[in-house]
Amino acid sequence: MSSPSFASTSSEYGIGSTIGSHRHASMWQSFIHGRKHVTIRIGCAFLAVAIGILATSFISTVETPLKNATPLFGLVSIAFCSFAGLFSMRTARVLRRVEDELLRFSEARNLSEVHNIATTPRRIVADDPICDGWNRLLDLALANVSSETLHRTIAPLDREAVTLARAMRALPMAWVITDNDARIRFISPVALGMLGLADGSSYEHLHLTEVLGITKSQIAQDAVRTTDPANHSNDETTLDQKNESELVQAANDLEQVLGAIRMVTLRRELVVNGSTTKLRIARTRLGGRGGDGAGLAWVIQDVTQQQLATEARDQFLMTATHEFRTPLTNLQAYAEALSHQETLDVEHQKEFCNIIYTEANRLGRLVDHLLTVSQLEAGSIVINQHELDLLPLLEQILEQNRPQAEHKQIILKSVLSAKLPTVNGDRDKLQAAILNLVGNAIKYSNNGGDVTVKCDVEEHWIRIDVTDQGDGIPINEQERVFDKFFRGQKAVQSSEPGNGLGLAFSREIARLHQGDILLQSIPGQGSTFTMRLPISGQSRSGI
Amino acid sequence: MPTNSCNAGTDNASDRRQPTVLIVEDDAVFRRVISFTVSRAGFKVEHATNGIEGYDRFMVGDIDFIVTDLQMPRSSGIEMLERISQQTTVPRVPTILCTAKGLELDTEKIVQHFGLVTVLRKPFSPRHLTEWICNALHMTKETLHV
Numbered sequence: 001m002s003s004p005s006f007a008s009t010s011s012e013y014g015i016g017s018t019i020g021s022h023r024h025a026s027m028w029q030s031f032i033h034g035r036k037h038v039t040i041r042i043g044c045a046f047l048a049v050a051i052g053i054l055a056t057s058f059i060s061t062v063e064t065p066l067k068n069a070t071p072l073f074g075l076v077s078i079a080f081c082s083f084a085g086l087f088s089m090r091t092a093r094v095l096r097r098v099e100d101e102l103l104r105f106s107e108a109r110n111l112s113e114v115h116n117i118a119t120t121p122r123r124i125v126a127d128d129p130i131c132d133g134w135n136r137l138l139d140l141a142l143a144n145v146s147s148e149t150l151h152r153t154i155a156p157l158d159r160e161a162v163t164l165a166r167a168m169r170a171l172p173m174a175w176v177i178t179d180n181d182a183r184i185r186f187i188s189p190v191a192l193g194m195l196g197l198a199d200g201s202s203y204e205h206l207h208l209t210e211v212l213g214i215t216k217s218q219i220a221q222d223a224v225r226t227t228d229p230a231n232h233s234n235d236e237t238t239l240d241q242k243n244e245s246e247l248v249q250a251a252n253d254l255e256q257v258l259g260a261i262r263m264v265t266l267r268r269e270l271v272v273n274g275s276t277t278k279l280r281i282a283r284t285r286l287g288g289r290g291g292d293g294a295g296l297a298w299v300i301q302d303v304t305q306q307q308l309a310t311e312a313r314d315q316f317l318m319t320a321t322h323e324f325r326t327p328l329t330n331l332q333a334y335a336e337a338l339s340h341q342e343t344l345d346v347e348h349q350k351e352f353c354n355i356i357y358t359e360a361n362r363l364g365r366l367v368d369h370l371l372t373v374s375q376l377e378a379g380s381i382v383i384n385q386h387e388l389d390l391l392p393l394l395e396q397i398l399e400q401n402r403p404q405a406e407h408k409q410i411i412l413k414s415v416l417s418a419k420l421p422t423v424n425g426d427r428d429k430l431q432a433a434i435l436n437l438v439g440n441a442i443k444y445s446n447n448g449g450d451v452t453v454k455c456d457v458e459e460h461w462i463r464i465d466v467t468d469q470g471d472g473i474p475i476n477e478q479e480r481v482f483d484k485f486f487r488g489q490k491a492v493q494s495s496e497p498g499n500g501l502g503l504a505f506s507r508e509i510a511r512l513h514q515g516d517i518l519l520q521s522i523p524g525q526g527s528t529f530t531m532r533l534p535i536s537g538q539s540r541s542g543i
Numbered sequence: 544m545p546t547n548s549c550n551a552g553t554d555n556a557s558d559r560r561q562p563t564v565l566i567v568e569d570d571a572v573f574r575r576v577i578s579f580t581v582s583r584a585g586f587k588v589e590h591a592t593n594g595i596e597g598y599d600r601f602m603v604g605d606i607d608f609i610v611t612d613l614q615m616p617r618s619s620g621i622e623m624l625e626r627i628s629q630q631t632t633v634p635r636v637p638t639i640l641c642t643a644k645g646l647e648l649d650t651e652k653i654v655q656h657f658g659l660v661t662v663l664r665k666p667f668s669p670r671h672l673t674e675w676i677c678n679a680l681h682m683t684k685e686t687l688h689v
Contacts, residue, residue, distance in 0.1 A: 318644075318645070318647065321643075321645055322614070322643045322644065325643035325665045325666060326570060326573070326643060326665070328665075328666050329573055329643070329665040329666035329667070330570070330572045330573050330576065331666075332666040332667075332668065333573065333576040333577070333580075333666070333668070333669050334576050336668055336669060336670060337576055337579060337580055337669065340670060341580075341583065348579075352576075355572055355575075355576075358572075359572065489616070
């Protein structure tokens with residue numbers, strides 16, 4: 001029997017000459033092949049042949065008027081045999097097709113596992129009941145496992161998509177995928193945070209260009225804000241020009257990001273949660289197949305810290321250059337004064353020589369300091385750590401500073417425990433670091449004040465406090481006093497020489513010993529610099 | 544006796560008063576050597592250590608030339624020049640700005656804006672400074688006489 005999809009499915013496998021009309025095939029089957037079992041059919045064919053041959057042999061041996069027709073009987077026998085043979089061959093051929101198809105399918109399935117190509121066994125078209133049996137079997141199998149088969153072919157795609165989606169979400173970078181009008185479709189968690197959209201509100205209706213402030217209206221608002229009457233300066237024309245150029249810039253940016261150029265990068269400043277972030281935006285066009293999936297992929301980088309670091313480096317270099325120029329200028333000027341003033345008296349000569357000597361020393365110290373700080377930052381300084389008793393070191397430092405303190409009528413007090421645990425440290429470098437703290441305290445104390453050096457144990461730390469009764473450090477300067485080359489306003493105004501490197505150096509040394517330096521200062525009352533160093537062993541002092 | 548070729552104190556009639564140079568510089572060591580060289584060239588020297596002091600001294604009067612540093616505590620050289628330029632009733636005085644800044648400073652713009660004689664970058668020779676002062680004052684005097 002033919003199935004309903006007998007001639008219409010694309011996965012049919014025809015056997016050329018055997019294709020006839022359905023009706024004709026049915027008649028033929030009902031007439032000749034009432035039995036469907038192949039073996040019985042072939043057996044019956046050969047039985048009919050055997051009976052035919054026996055009959056012709058019997059007739060030819062009996063004395064009959066047909067005896068003369070023996071050759072004709074031979075021919076009839078041969079015809080019977082040929083017919084039976086052809087019939088068997090036809091059946092065997094259909095069977096071979098079924099075998100071929102099974103073989104092909106099993107090979108294709110092996111391949112499909114490697115190359116992810118979907119494959120199914122094909123139907124066989126022939127007017128043979130064997131084909132019907134095969135096709136029915138196939139229909140049954142496909143009906144039973146159709147859903148399973150579908151899953152099997154799509155699963156590798158799903159796996160890939162899920163893995164990629166997970167990777168994209170887990171990547172620590174801000175990406176956004178939008179449509180061609182920059183409407184947000186997908187956005188990474190990092191981008192949500194960076195653009196201030198992480199408050200749970202829906203972002204699907206938002207345009208990324210609006211979020212980034214690349215819109216004409218946004219720039220117009222910026223322009224209005226800048227020209228706010230409260231901020232009016234005398235230079236209105238400059239402001240107007242600036243706004244105009246910003247508007248033009250925004251229009252250009254908008255045109256560019258939504259334009260046809262494949263890759264666009266630009267920089268924007270964005271105020272998120274009250275702080276300004278500097279963003280570097282790169283957008284790429286996504287080409288979809290036939291417009292499907294087309295859009296824009298955006299990668300946004302926060303370059304605020306990077307820019308701050310660059311600015312800090314530039315500032316450092318500028319300050320360093322300035323600091324070097326000052327003693328150099330003096331050296332050159334005094335050397336010239338000495339050599340070109342023929343009638344210079346001895347007193348002046350002596351004075352100028354002294355100044356040259358002092359300035360040369362100043363330059364030398366500056367070079368040393370700068371080199372040390374740079375090396376510390378680069379991590380190329382080796383700290384020779386060994387067990388160190390701080391008490392003798394502190395006493396030595398106090399002795400070193402005593403003449404300087406006496407000169408300013410400052411009382412140098414020390415509150416040292418009789419017993420202190422040891423630290424693992426570099427003696428020379430720690431001494432220089434603490435010397436800086438004590439030296440600063442004396443330098444910036446008013447005449448007649450007190451400077452106290454206190455050393456004690458606090459949990460796992462040794463704590464060295466250097467307290468002065470100077471003018472204190474203004475709150476806005478407190479964080480910056482450890483910056484290289486930073487000198488507080490009062491320090492600059494004072495006549496005390498300094499290059500703003502001492503505290504930077506001391507803190508780097510403390511940190512290199514896994515410690516730190518902290519500052520507590522109340523303007524008008526004085527400052528306390530606290531150095532903390534980790535304890536390494538038991539005390540040897542005072543035993 | 545001054546040894547410099549530019550001799551401001553003796554180049555004219557004795558009734559003319561000695562030109563006064565106001566030196567505004569926060570670094571005492573450098574101020575000392577500039578004062579020394581300029582006074583040796585025959586000028587009278589007045590000092591100030593920042594822009595505010597410099598402005599106050601200038602407004603007192605009798606200043607013929609200003610030599611000012613750029614970066615100074617409390618008030619910079621530029622701030623001082625701004626304040627002076629706002630005083631329309633006070634006649635302008637030739638001025639030289641000294642700076643330890645490098646190429647980041649647009650000297651040409653500053654010279655034009657304040658009508659400066661020049662901007663000298665540190666380190667510079669004090670002798671060259673006195674030459675600049677002499678040249679500028681001669682030119683100014685000649686112009687005034689015309």
